[in-house]
Amino acid sequence: MIIPLWYDQKAWAEELLVKSFNLDTAEDILKQENRGNNPIPGTNWMYRTHGVGVDIYRTVDVGGIDFDFDKPDPDAWRLQIFLRNSTTKVMCY
Numbered sequence: 001m002i003i004p005l006w007y008d009q010k011a012w013a014e015e016l017l018v019k020s021f022n023l024d025t026a027e028d029i030l031k032q033e034n035r036g037n038n039p040i041p042g043t044n045w046m047y048r049t050h051g052v053g054v055d056i057y058r059t060v061d062v063g064g065i066d067f068d069f070d071k072p073d074p075d076a077w078r079l080q081i082f083l084r085n086s087t088t089k090v091m092c093y
Contacts, residue, residue, distance in 0.1 A: 002083050006074045009065045009082070013056045016040060017047070027069045029054055057085070 014026035020040045023029060030049055037048040040056070045064065048055045053071075057064035063085055066078050074082065 002079065002086075003074065005086070006065070006079060006082055009086075010067050013054075013065050013067070016043070016045070016056070017054070026054075030069070 017023060017026040017029050017040070020042060021029065021034065028034065029047065030052065035049045037046065039046055044058060046057055046059075048057075051068070053066065053068035055064065055066035057066075065082055067074070
């Protein structure tokens with residue numbers, strides 16, 4: 001049950017990035033000018049870029065999703081974090 005939710009949340013996060021920053025693709029958040037730990041405009045969400053991925057969250061360890069753009073499927077480590085963070089507080093879009 002958690003894996004379909006992970007894919008849904010990842011799709012939502014990618015769409016949020018594209019629309020909020022007017023990007024061609026969500027992966028464009030990794031361009032130098034977008035990198036860092038910053039708020040997502042018009043929302044109460046934050047993002048933090050890392051390597052080839054991004055972590056989208058409300059507050060540290062609450063809600064959101066952390067994924068790498070070069071890995072279409074969740075690894076066990078990130079899936080465990082996703083499960084813990086998503087049960088800590090109900091995620092609202």
